[in-house]
Amino acid sequence: MFKALGDPVRLRLFSNIASAREGEACVCDIQDVGVSQPTVSHHLKKLREAGLLESERRGSWVYYRVAPGVLAVMAQLLSPAAT
Numbered sequence: 001m002f003k004a005l006g007d008p009v010r011l012r013l014f015s016n017i018a019s020a021r022e023g024e025a026c027v028c029d030i031q032d033v034g035v036s037q038p039t040v041s042h043h044l045k046k047l048r049e050a051g052l053l054e055s056e057r058r059g060s061w062v063y064y065r066v067a068p069g070v071l072a073v074m075a076q077l078l079s080p081a082a083t
Contacts, residue, residue: 001050001051001052001070001073001074002074002077003050004046004047004049004050004052005052007043007046009033009034009035009039009040009043010043010046010047012033013030013033013040013043013044013047014047014052014053014066016029016030016033017030017053017064017065017066018066018071020065023065023066024056024063024064024065025063025064025065026061026062026063026064027040027041027044027061027062027063027064028061030064044062044064051067051070052066052067052070053065053066053067054066054067054068
């Protein structure tokens with residue numbers, strides 16, 4: 001999970017999706033991250049394969065959202081261990 005987010009472009013894409021107002025983001029709204037569209041698609045695929053994102057095609061656009069429970073798991077992994 002964290003390895004997939006180790007790439008700055010993937011981290012930016014994930015952050016844009018996680019902070020989207022509606023809880024999901026159209027690829028058309030998040031593709032401006034300083035790389036070409038095919039590169040954006042590649043990085044989004046890697047995030048999906050890592051289980052971090054889910055996607056849904058609506059017409060000609062794909063909408064992405066953070067997979068359920070991912071943020072909670074990440075928060076738990078990053079929190080100090082209970083003693």
